[in-house]
Amino acid sequence: MNSAVIVSAGKGTRMGANTAKLFLEIARRPVIAHTWQQFERAACIGEIILVVRAGLQSTFAELAAKYGFKKPFRIVAGGAERQDSVWNGLRALSPQSELVAIHDGARPLVTVEVIQDTLEGAWETGAAVAAQRVTDTIKESEDGQSISRHLDRQRLWAVQTPQAFQVEIIRRAIAAARAKGLSLTDDTAACELIGQPVRLVNCPTPNPKVTVPADLPYVEKLLQAGKAPLKVAR
Amino acid sequence: MNSAVIVSAGKGTRMGANTAKLFLEIARRPVIAHTWQQFERAACIGEIILVVRAGLQSTFAELAAKYGFKKPFRIVAGGAERQDSVWNGLRALSPQSELVAIHDGARPLVTVEVIQDTLEGAWETGAAVAAQRVTDTIKESEDGQSISRHLDRQRLWAVQTPQAFQVEIIRRAIAAARAKGLSLTDDTAACELIGQPVRLVNCPTPNPKVTVPADLPYVEKLLQAGKAPLKVAR
Numbered sequence: 001m002n003s004a005v006i007v008s009a010g011k012g013t014r015m016g017a018n019t020a021k022l023f024l025e026i027a028r029r030p031v032i033a034h035t036w037q038q039f040e041r042a043a044c045i046g047e048i049i050l051v052v053r054a055g056l057q058s059t060f061a062e063l064a065a066k067y068g069f070k071k072p073f074r075i076v077a078g079g080a081e082r083q084d085s086v087w088n089g090l091r092a093l094s095p096q097s098e099l100v101a102i103h104d105g106a107r108p109l110v111t112v113e114v115i116q117d118t119l120e121g122a123w124e125t126g127a128a129v130a131a132q133r134v135t136d137t138i139k140e141s142e143d144g145q146s147i148s149r150h151l152d153r154q155r156l157w158a159v160q161t162p163q164a165f166q167v168e169i170i171r172r173a174i175a176a177a178r179a180k181g182l183s184l185t186d187d188t189a190a191c192e193l194i195g196q197p198v199r200l201v202n203c204p205t206p207n208p209k210v211t212v213p214a215d216l217p218y219v220e221k222l223l224q225a226g227k228a229p230l231k232v233a234r
Numbered sequence: 235m236n237s238a239v240i241v242s243a244g245k246g247t248r249m250g251a252n253t254a255k256l257f258l259e260i261a262r263r264p265v266i267a268h269t270w271q272q273f274e275r276a277a278c279i280g281e282i283i284l285v286v287r288a289g290l291q292s293t294f295a296e297l298a299a300k301y302g303f304k305k306p307f308r309i310v311a312g313g314a315e316r317q318d319s320v321w322n323g324l325r326a327l328s329p330q331s332e333l334v335a336i337h338d339g340a341r342p343l344v345t346v347e348v349i350q351d352t353l354e355g356a357w358e359t360g361a362a363v364a365a366q367r368v369t370d371t372i373k374e375s376e377d378g379q380s381i382s383r384h385l386d387r388q389r390l391w392a393v394q395t396p397q398a399f400q401v402e403i404i405r406r407a408i409a410a411a412r413a414k415g416l417s418l419t420d421d422t423a424a425c426e427l428i429g430q431p432v433r434l435v436n437c438p439t440p441n442p443k444v445t446v447p448a449d450l451p452y453v454e455k456l457l458q459a460g461k462a463p464l465k466v467a468r
Contacts, residue, residue: 125380131373135445136392137420138368139434140385146359147432148389150423151374155382158370186371189384198381200373206448211369214440218452 001046002119003097004039004162005089008032008060008105009053009078019053021210022105026220031210032060033067034108034223040069042112044119045101048073051089081183083190087174093167099123100170101162102187106210109222114203115162121199122164127173127191128199129164130207131157157200160207163187169196235280236353237331238273238396239323242266242294242339243287243312253287255444256339260454265444266294267301268342268457274303276346278353279335282307285323315417317424321408327401333357334404335396336421340444343456348437349396355433356398361407361425362433363398364441365391391434394441397421403430 008022022032039045048069052060054077061075076092078085086102093100099119103110114130121128134156140149165173165187173190177183184190188198206222208215242256256266273279282303286294288311295309310326312319320336327334333353337344348364355362368390374383399407399421407424411417418424422432440456442449 129381134370134372136368137394138372139365139391139393139422140389141391141434142389144434146434147363147391147393147422150420150426151385155374155376157373157375157381159373159381160371186384188373188381192381192384200375200378200380214452214455217455218448221451222448 001094001096002044002099002101003047003049003093003167004042004045004115005049005051005086005093005100005102006032006035006039006105007051007078007082007085007089007102009051009085019056019059024210024213024216026108026216027223029067030063031108032105033063035103035105035110036063036069037067038108038110038112039103039115040071042115044116045071047071047094047097049089049092050075050105051078051085052076053078082185083174083177083183086187087178090167090171090174097167099164100167101164102170103161103163104209107161107207108210109205109207109219110162111205114201114205114207117201118162118164121201122166125197125199126169127163127165127188127196128201129159129188130162130203131159131200132203132207134158159186159188159200160203160209165191169194235328235330236278236333236335237281237283237327237401238276238279238349239283239285239320239327239334239336240269240273240339241285241312241316241319241323241336243285243319253290253293258444258447258450260342260450261457263301264297265342266339267297269337269339269344270297270303271301272342272344272346273337273349274305276349278350279305281305281328281331283323283326284309284339285312285319286310287312316419317408317411317417320421321412324401324405324408331401333398334401335398336404337395338443341395341441342444343439343441343453344396345439348435348439348441351435352396352398355435356400359431359433360403361397361399361422361430362435363393363422364396364437365393365434366437366441368392393420393422393434394437394443399425403428
Protein backbone atom coordinates (compact mmCIF):
# COMPACT_ATOMS: atom_id res chain seq x y z
CA MET A 1 0.00 0.00 0.00
CA ASN A 2 1.01 3.61 -0.56
CA SER A 3 0.47 6.23 2.10
CA ALA A 4 0.51 10.03 2.20
CA VAL A 5 1.85 12.11 5.07
CA ILE A 6 0.51 15.66 4.86
CA VAL A 7 2.60 17.91 7.08
CA SER A 8 0.33 20.56 8.56
CA ALA A 9 2.04 21.40 11.83
CA GLY A 10 4.71 23.92 10.86
CA LYS A 11 5.34 27.11 12.75
CA GLY A 12 4.71 29.26 9.67
CA THR A 13 6.32 32.34 11.17
CA ARG A 14 6.18 34.23 7.88
CA MET A 15 2.39 34.24 7.92
CA GLY A 16 1.43 34.04 11.56
CA ALA A 17 0.44 30.65 12.87
CA ASN A 18 0.73 27.94 10.26
CA THR A 19 -2.63 26.55 11.23
CA ALA A 20 -4.31 29.86 10.51
CA LYS A 21 -2.61 29.86 7.11
CA LEU A 22 -3.97 26.41 6.30
CA PHE A 23 -7.48 27.51 7.18
CA LEU A 24 -7.44 30.64 5.06
CA GLU A 25 -10.01 30.21 2.33
CA ILE A 26 -9.20 30.14 -1.34
CA ALA A 27 -11.94 29.40 -3.83
CA ARG A 28 -14.26 29.23 -0.80
CA ARG A 29 -12.47 26.33 0.91
CA PRO A 30 -9.59 26.22 3.40
CA VAL A 31 -6.16 25.68 1.80
CA ILE A 32 -5.77 22.35 3.64
CA ALA A 33 -9.10 21.05 2.28
CA HIS A 34 -7.82 21.55 -1.28
CA THR A 35 -4.61 19.70 -0.44
CA TRP A 36 -6.42 16.83 1.29
CA GLN A 37 -8.87 16.56 -1.61
CA GLN A 38 -6.05 15.86 -4.08
CA PHE A 39 -4.80 12.91 -2.02
CA GLU A 40 -8.42 11.78 -1.59
CA ARG A 41 -8.72 11.76 -5.40
CA ALA A 42 -5.42 9.96 -6.03
CA ALA A 43 -6.27 6.27 -6.55
CA CYS A 44 -2.65 5.33 -5.85
CA ILE A 45 -2.92 6.50 -2.22
CA GLY A 46 -4.47 4.07 0.26
CA GLU A 47 -4.30 6.06 3.49
CA ILE A 48 -3.64 9.62 4.58
CA ILE A 49 -1.78 10.68 7.72
CA LEU A 50 -2.25 14.33 8.68
CA VAL A 51 0.37 15.67 11.05
CA VAL A 52 -1.08 18.66 12.91
CA ARG A 53 -0.34 20.79 15.91
CA ALA A 54 -1.10 19.01 19.17
CA GLY A 55 -4.59 19.93 20.35
CA LEU A 56 -5.95 20.63 16.86
CA GLN A 57 -6.76 17.04 15.89
CA SER A 58 -10.51 17.53 16.11
CA THR A 59 -10.38 20.74 14.04
CA PHE A 60 -8.80 18.81 11.20
CA ALA A 61 -11.07 15.79 11.65
CA GLU A 62 -14.08 18.04 11.11
CA LEU A 63 -12.84 18.78 7.60
CA ALA A 64 -13.29 15.14 6.62
CA ALA A 65 -16.94 15.28 7.64
CA LYS A 66 -17.54 18.66 6.05
CA TYR A 67 -15.98 17.81 2.70
CA GLY A 68 -16.96 14.14 2.63
CA PHE A 69 -13.47 12.62 2.57
CA LYS A 70 -13.90 8.83 2.69
CA LYS A 71 -10.37 7.49 2.39
CA PRO A 72 -8.89 6.08 5.64
CA PHE A 73 -7.01 8.81 7.50
CA ARG A 74 -5.30 9.30 10.83
CA ILE A 75 -4.47 12.59 12.51
CA VAL A 76 -1.33 12.66 14.62
CA ALA A 77 0.40 15.40 16.60
CA GLY A 78 3.49 17.04 15.12
CA GLY A 79 6.77 17.79 16.84
CA ALA A 80 8.90 20.84 17.49
CA GLU A 81 10.48 20.94 14.02
CA ARG A 82 9.36 19.78 10.58
CA GLN A 83 11.60 16.72 10.76
CA ASP A 84 9.99 15.69 14.06
CA SER A 85 6.57 16.04 12.47
CA VAL A 86 7.57 13.87 9.51
CA TRP A 87 8.99 11.30 11.93
CA ASN A 88 5.70 11.21 13.85
CA GLY A 89 3.85 10.80 10.56
CA LEU A 90 6.07 7.88 9.54
CA ARG A 91 5.44 6.20 12.89
CA ALA A 92 1.71 6.32 12.20
CA LEU A 93 1.87 4.48 8.85
CA SER A 94 0.11 1.14 8.51
CA PRO A 95 2.49 -1.82 8.81
CA GLN A 96 1.71 -2.78 5.18
CA SER A 97 2.72 0.65 3.83
CA GLU A 98 5.52 0.30 1.24
CA LEU A 99 5.74 3.77 -0.32
CA VAL A 100 5.02 7.12 1.28
CA ALA A 101 4.46 10.54 -0.31
CA ILE A 102 5.31 13.34 2.13
CA HIS A 103 3.59 16.61 1.25
CA ASP A 104 3.28 20.15 2.58
CA GLY A 105 -0.26 20.96 3.68
CA ALA A 106 0.28 24.46 2.29
CA ARG A 107 0.72 23.27 -1.34
CA PRO A 108 -2.90 22.94 -2.47
CA LEU A 109 -2.14 22.83 -6.20
CA VAL A 110 -0.52 19.39 -6.11
CA THR A 111 -1.97 17.18 -8.86
CA VAL A 112 -2.87 13.52 -8.86
CA GLU A 113 -0.40 13.08 -11.71
CA VAL A 114 2.57 14.39 -9.76
CA ILE A 115 1.60 12.27 -6.73
CA GLN A 116 1.65 9.20 -9.02
CA ASP A 117 4.88 10.23 -10.72
CA THR A 118 6.79 10.72 -7.47
CA LEU A 119 5.52 7.38 -6.13
CA GLU A 120 6.68 5.67 -9.34
CA GLY A 121 10.07 7.37 -9.01
CA ALA A 122 10.34 6.14 -5.43
CA TRP A 123 9.36 2.63 -6.48
CA GLU A 124 12.16 2.57 -9.03
CA THR A 125 14.89 4.60 -7.28
CA GLY A 126 13.96 4.57 -3.59
CA ALA A 127 13.41 8.33 -3.38
CA ALA A 128 11.89 10.94 -5.71
CA VAL A 129 10.89 14.56 -5.46
CA ALA A 130 8.65 16.93 -7.41
CA ALA A 131 10.85 19.63 -8.87
CA GLN A 132 10.90 22.46 -11.35
CA ARG A 133 13.75 23.97 -13.28
CA VAL A 134 14.88 27.25 -11.77
CA THR A 135 14.09 30.31 -13.89
CA ASP A 136 15.86 32.86 -11.66
CA THR A 137 19.56 33.59 -11.97
CA ILE A 138 21.08 32.21 -8.76
CA LYS A 139 24.40 33.16 -7.16
CA GLU A 140 26.19 31.75 -4.16
CA SER A 141 27.54 34.15 -1.54
CA GLU A 142 29.78 33.17 1.37
CA ASP A 143 29.21 36.37 3.32
CA GLY A 144 25.87 37.69 2.06
CA GLN A 145 27.71 40.77 0.77
CA SER A 146 29.08 39.81 -2.62
CA ILE A 147 28.88 37.03 -5.17
CA SER A 148 31.22 34.09 -4.52
CA ARG A 149 30.08 31.76 -7.27
CA HIS A 150 27.97 32.06 -10.40
CA LEU A 151 25.82 28.91 -10.65
CA ASP A 152 24.82 27.32 -13.94
CA ARG A 153 21.03 27.73 -14.15
CA GLN A 154 20.78 24.74 -16.49
CA ARG A 155 21.72 22.51 -13.56
CA LEU A 156 19.45 24.00 -10.91
CA TRP A 157 16.12 22.61 -9.76
CA ALA A 158 13.76 23.94 -7.11
CA VAL A 159 12.44 20.99 -5.16
CA GLN A 160 8.94 20.96 -3.72
CA THR A 161 6.64 18.30 -2.40
CA PRO A 162 5.47 15.57 -2.73
CA GLN A 163 8.71 13.85 -1.85
CA ALA A 164 8.14 10.10 -2.12
CA PHE A 165 10.14 7.26 -0.63
CA GLN A 166 10.25 3.59 0.03
CA VAL A 167 9.15 3.57 3.66
CA GLU A 168 12.18 1.70 4.93
CA ILE A 169 14.53 4.18 3.21
CA ILE A 170 13.01 7.39 4.56
CA ARG A 171 12.82 5.89 8.07
CA ARG A 172 16.49 5.01 7.89
CA ALA A 173 17.43 8.43 6.42
CA ILE A 174 15.61 10.46 9.07
CA ALA A 175 16.90 8.17 11.83
CA ALA A 176 20.41 9.00 10.54
CA ALA A 177 19.66 12.74 10.70
CA ARG A 178 18.29 12.39 14.23
CA ALA A 179 21.32 10.38 15.31
CA LYS A 180 23.56 13.20 14.08
CA GLY A 181 21.47 15.84 15.85
CA LEU A 182 20.44 17.40 12.52
CA SER A 183 17.03 18.94 11.95
CA LEU A 184 16.45 19.06 8.19
CA THR A 185 13.67 20.99 6.51
CA ASP A 186 13.89 18.88 3.36
CA ASP A 187 13.40 15.11 3.43
CA THR A 188 15.58 14.44 0.40
CA ALA A 189 18.55 16.00 2.21
CA ALA A 190 18.30 13.21 4.78
CA CYS A 191 18.76 10.69 1.95
CA GLU A 192 22.21 12.12 1.29
CA LEU A 193 23.25 11.00 4.78
CA ILE A 194 22.68 7.34 3.86
CA GLY A 195 23.94 7.61 0.27
CA GLN A 196 20.46 7.22 -1.19
CA PRO A 197 20.04 8.73 -4.69
CA VAL A 198 17.02 10.98 -5.26
CA ARG A 199 15.16 11.12 -8.57
CA LEU A 200 13.92 14.50 -9.82
CA VAL A 201 10.33 14.34 -11.08
CA ASN A 202 9.40 17.28 -13.28
CA CYS A 203 6.25 18.99 -12.02
CA PRO A 204 4.70 20.58 -15.11
CA THR A 205 2.14 22.78 -13.33
CA PRO A 206 2.61 25.51 -10.69
CA ASN A 207 2.85 24.01 -7.21
CA PRO A 208 3.53 26.95 -4.89
CA LYS A 209 3.51 26.90 -1.11
CA VAL A 210 1.16 29.40 0.48
CA THR A 211 3.68 31.37 2.53
CA VAL A 212 2.52 34.97 2.73
CA PRO A 213 -0.96 36.45 2.32
CA ALA A 214 0.07 37.97 -1.03
CA ASP A 215 0.29 34.41 -2.41
CA LEU A 216 -3.42 33.80 -1.99
CA PRO A 217 -4.89 35.61 -5.04
CA TYR A 218 -2.35 33.94 -7.32
CA VAL A 219 -3.05 30.50 -5.89
CA GLU A 220 -6.79 31.10 -6.07
CA LYS A 221 -6.57 32.06 -9.72
CA LEU A 222 -4.63 28.90 -10.53
CA LEU A 223 -7.08 26.78 -8.55
CA GLN A 224 -10.05 28.22 -10.36
CA ALA A 225 -8.39 27.89 -13.74
CA GLY A 226 -7.34 24.29 -13.42
CA LYS A 227 -9.63 22.40 -11.13
CA ALA A 228 -13.13 21.27 -10.51
CA PRO A 229 -14.53 22.97 -7.41
CA LEU A 230 -14.57 21.04 -4.18
CA LYS A 231 -17.96 19.78 -3.18
CA VAL A 232 -19.23 20.19 0.35
CA ALA A 233 -20.83 16.99 1.64
CA ARG A 234 -24.50 17.41 2.50
CA MET B 235 26.39 61.53 -14.57
CA ASN B 236 24.51 58.29 -14.05
CA SER B 237 22.65 56.61 -16.89
CA ALA B 238 20.04 53.87 -17.18
CA VAL B 239 19.93 51.28 -19.92
CA ILE B 240 16.47 49.69 -20.10
CA VAL B 241 16.68 46.48 -22.10
CA SER B 242 13.43 46.06 -24.02
CA ALA B 243 14.48 44.08 -27.07
CA GLY B 244 14.48 40.46 -25.89
CA LYS B 245 12.96 37.63 -27.81
CA GLY B 246 10.59 36.72 -24.97
CA THR B 247 9.77 33.31 -26.36
CA ARG B 248 7.91 32.27 -23.23
CA MET B 249 5.23 34.92 -23.79
CA GLY B 250 5.17 35.51 -27.52
CA ALA B 251 7.04 38.53 -28.78
CA ASN B 252 8.80 40.42 -26.02
CA THR B 253 7.53 43.70 -27.36
CA ALA B 254 3.94 42.54 -27.08
CA LYS B 255 4.67 41.59 -23.47
CA LEU B 256 6.02 45.04 -22.69
CA PHE B 257 2.90 46.65 -24.10
CA LEU B 258 0.45 44.52 -22.15
CA GLU B 259 -1.41 46.80 -19.80
CA ILE B 260 -1.29 46.52 -16.05
CA ALA B 261 -3.05 49.11 -13.93
CA ARG B 262 -4.15 50.66 -17.26
CA ARG B 263 -0.63 51.39 -18.54
CA PRO B 264 1.80 49.28 -20.58
CA VAL B 265 4.37 47.37 -18.51
CA ILE B 266 7.21 49.35 -20.10
CA ALA B 267 5.60 52.70 -19.16
CA HIS B 268 5.67 51.67 -15.48
CA THR B 269 9.32 50.70 -15.76
CA TRP B 270 10.30 53.91 -17.58
CA GLN B 271 8.38 55.99 -15.04
CA GLN B 272 10.50 54.66 -12.19
CA PHE B 273 13.73 55.79 -13.89
CA GLU B 274 12.04 59.08 -14.77
CA ARG B 275 11.31 59.53 -11.03
CA ALA B 276 14.83 58.57 -9.86
CA ALA B 277 16.72 61.82 -9.27
CA CYS B 278 20.02 59.92 -9.41
CA ILE B 279 19.49 59.05 -13.10
CA GLY B 280 20.45 61.71 -15.66
CA GLU B 281 19.60 59.97 -18.92
CA ILE B 282 17.74 56.90 -20.09
CA ILE B 283 18.73 54.64 -22.98
CA LEU B 284 15.98 52.33 -24.19
CA VAL B 285 17.21 49.38 -26.23
CA VAL B 286 14.36 48.15 -28.41
CA ARG B 287 13.77 45.92 -31.40
CA ALA B 288 14.93 47.52 -34.63
CA GLY B 289 12.00 49.22 -36.32
CA LEU B 290 10.08 49.89 -33.11
CA GLN B 291 11.91 53.07 -32.09
CA SER B 292 8.94 55.32 -32.85
CA THR B 293 6.52 53.07 -30.96
CA PHE B 294 8.60 53.53 -27.82
CA ALA B 295 9.17 57.23 -28.43
CA GLU B 296 5.41 57.76 -28.45
CA LEU B 297 5.29 56.59 -24.82
CA ALA B 298 7.37 59.57 -23.74
CA ALA B 299 4.86 61.95 -25.27
CA LYS B 300 1.85 60.05 -23.96
CA TYR B 301 3.09 59.79 -20.37
CA GLY B 302 4.96 63.08 -20.26
CA PHE B 303 8.46 61.74 -19.63
CA LYS B 304 10.83 64.75 -19.61
CA LYS B 305 14.21 63.24 -18.76
CA PRO B 306 16.67 63.02 -21.70
CA PHE B 307 16.33 59.67 -23.42
CA ARG B 308 17.64 57.90 -26.49
CA ILE B 309 16.16 54.88 -28.20
CA VAL B 310 18.59 52.49 -29.86
CA ALA B 311 18.17 49.22 -31.70
CA GLY B 312 19.01 45.98 -29.89
CA GLY B 313 21.03 43.06 -31.17
CA ALA B 314 20.48 39.36 -31.66
CA GLU B 315 21.04 38.40 -28.00
CA ARG B 316 20.60 40.22 -24.71
CA GLN B 317 24.33 40.82 -24.41
CA ASP B 318 24.36 42.48 -27.84
CA SER B 319 21.49 44.73 -26.79
CA VAL B 320 23.32 45.75 -23.60
CA TRP B 321 26.42 46.43 -25.67
CA ASN B 322 24.45 48.68 -28.02
CA GLY B 323 22.99 50.48 -25.01
CA LEU B 324 26.44 51.08 -23.53
CA ARG B 325 27.64 52.51 -26.85
CA ALA B 326 24.83 55.06 -26.70
CA LEU B 327 25.79 56.47 -23.27
CA SER B 328 26.82 60.10 -22.99
CA PRO B 329 30.61 60.54 -22.82
CA GLN B 330 30.24 61.99 -19.31
CA SER B 331 28.37 58.93 -17.99
CA GLU B 332 30.24 57.37 -15.04
CA LEU B 333 27.76 54.84 -13.63
CA VAL B 334 25.13 52.86 -15.47
CA ALA B 335 22.14 50.91 -14.16
CA ILE B 336 21.09 48.17 -16.59
CA HIS B 337 17.49 47.10 -16.13
CA ASP B 338 14.98 44.68 -17.67
CA GLY B 339 12.07 46.52 -19.30
CA ALA B 340 9.83 43.72 -18.03
CA ARG B 341 10.46 44.50 -14.32
CA PRO B 342 7.99 47.33 -13.69
CA LEU B 343 8.10 47.09 -9.88
CA VAL B 344 11.66 48.42 -9.56
CA THR B 345 11.81 51.17 -6.94
CA VAL B 346 13.73 54.43 -6.87
CA GLU B 347 15.40 53.18 -3.69
CA VAL B 348 16.83 50.06 -5.27
CA ILE B 349 18.04 52.06 -8.28
CA GLN B 350 19.89 54.35 -5.86
CA ASP B 351 21.21 51.47 -3.78
CA THR B 352 22.65 49.59 -6.77
CA LEU B 353 24.29 52.78 -8.09
CA GLU B 354 25.86 53.38 -4.67
CA GLY B 355 27.10 49.80 -4.59
CA ALA B 356 28.63 50.26 -8.05
CA TRP B 357 30.25 53.51 -6.96
CA GLU B 358 31.93 51.75 -4.04
CA THR B 359 32.67 48.32 -5.50
CA GLY B 360 32.52 48.74 -9.27
CA ALA B 361 29.53 46.43 -9.76
CA ALA B 362 26.34 45.76 -7.79
CA VAL B 363 23.14 43.87 -8.37
CA ALA B 364 19.65 43.88 -6.88
CA ALA B 365 19.10 40.50 -5.27
CA GLN B 366 16.82 38.58 -2.96
CA ARG B 367 17.50 35.62 -0.73
CA VAL B 368 16.21 32.41 -2.26
CA THR B 369 13.24 30.87 -0.45
CA ASP B 370 13.00 27.70 -2.55
CA THR B 371 15.05 24.61 -1.77
CA ILE B 372 17.53 24.35 -4.65
CA LYS B 373 19.41 21.27 -5.83
CA GLU B 374 22.07 20.88 -8.48
CA SER B 375 21.72 18.08 -11.03
CA GLU B 376 24.38 17.06 -13.53
CA ASP B 377 22.03 15.06 -15.74
CA GLY B 378 18.58 16.53 -15.04
CA GLN B 379 17.56 13.10 -13.69
CA SER B 380 18.72 13.01 -10.10
CA ILE B 381 20.15 15.28 -7.41
CA SER B 382 23.94 15.71 -7.56
CA ARG B 383 24.37 18.32 -4.86
CA HIS B 384 22.24 19.76 -2.07
CA LEU B 385 22.90 23.53 -1.94
CA ASP B 386 22.84 25.55 1.26
CA ARG B 387 19.87 27.90 0.92
CA GLN B 388 21.45 30.35 3.36
CA ARG B 389 24.08 31.14 0.74
CA LEU B 390 21.82 31.48 -2.29
CA TRP B 391 20.59 34.73 -3.81
CA ALA B 392 18.38 35.28 -6.84
CA VAL B 393 19.78 38.20 -8.79
CA GLN B 394 17.54 40.55 -10.70
CA THR B 395 17.96 43.98 -12.18
CA PRO B 396 18.99 46.77 -11.88
CA GLN B 397 22.60 45.68 -12.22
CA ALA B 398 24.77 48.78 -11.83
CA PHE B 399 28.37 49.31 -12.87
CA GLN B 400 31.10 51.81 -13.33
CA VAL B 401 30.84 52.36 -17.08
CA GLU B 402 34.44 51.51 -17.81
CA ILE B 403 34.12 48.21 -15.91
CA ILE B 404 31.00 46.89 -17.63
CA ARG B 405 32.38 47.89 -21.04
CA ARG B 406 35.56 45.95 -20.30
CA ALA B 407 33.62 42.96 -18.90
CA ILE B 408 31.29 42.62 -21.87
CA ALA B 409 34.16 43.18 -24.29
CA ALA B 410 35.88 40.23 -22.58
CA ALA B 411 32.76 38.07 -23.02
CA ARG B 412 32.53 39.06 -26.69
CA ALA B 413 36.22 38.32 -27.22
CA LYS B 414 35.65 34.81 -25.85
CA GLY B 415 32.57 34.29 -28.03
CA LEU B 416 30.32 34.08 -24.96
CA SER B 417 26.76 35.39 -24.96
CA LEU B 418 25.77 35.94 -21.33
CA THR B 419 22.23 36.61 -20.15
CA ASP B 420 23.43 38.15 -16.90
CA ASP B 421 25.73 41.19 -16.84
CA THR B 422 27.33 40.34 -13.50
CA ALA B 423 28.56 37.03 -14.96
CA ALA B 424 30.68 39.06 -17.40
CA CYS B 425 32.37 40.70 -14.40
CA GLU B 426 33.71 37.31 -13.35
CA LEU B 427 35.70 37.18 -16.59
CA ILE B 428 37.72 40.23 -15.58
CA GLY B 429 37.95 39.39 -11.86
CA GLN B 430 35.59 42.19 -10.89
CA PRO B 431 33.76 41.61 -7.55
CA VAL B 432 29.98 42.14 -7.52
CA ARG B 433 28.12 43.54 -4.51
CA LEU B 434 24.71 42.06 -3.63
CA VAL B 435 22.12 44.76 -2.88
CA ASN B 436 19.13 43.45 -1.00
CA CYS B 437 15.89 44.34 -2.77
CA PRO B 438 13.28 44.48 -0.01
CA THR B 439 10.19 44.58 -2.25
CA PRO B 440 8.96 42.16 -4.93
CA ASN B 441 10.65 42.84 -8.25
CA PRO B 442 9.37 40.13 -10.61
CA LYS B 443 9.91 39.95 -14.33
CA VAL B 444 6.73 39.70 -16.36
CA THR B 445 7.41 36.42 -18.14
CA VAL B 446 4.11 34.65 -18.69
CA PRO B 447 0.54 36.06 -18.85
CA ALA B 448 -0.24 34.43 -15.47
CA ASP B 449 2.21 36.91 -13.89
CA LEU B 450 0.09 39.92 -14.79
CA PRO B 451 -2.61 39.82 -12.07
CA TYR B 452 0.03 39.38 -9.37
CA VAL B 453 2.15 42.24 -10.70
CA GLU B 454 -0.92 44.44 -11.08
CA LYS B 455 -1.94 43.81 -7.49
CA LEU B 456 1.52 44.77 -6.25
CA LEU B 457 1.56 47.87 -8.44
CA GLN B 458 -1.78 49.03 -7.13
CA ALA B 459 -0.84 48.30 -3.54
CA GLY B 460 2.46 50.12 -3.53
CA LYS B 461 2.50 52.94 -6.00
CA ALA B 462 0.90 56.15 -7.03
CA PRO B 463 -0.84 55.73 -10.38
CA LEU B 464 0.92 56.95 -13.48
CA LYS B 465 -0.41 60.14 -14.87
CA VAL B 466 -1.11 60.53 -18.57
CA ALA B 467 0.18 63.85 -19.92
CA ARG B 468 -2.59 66.10 -21.21
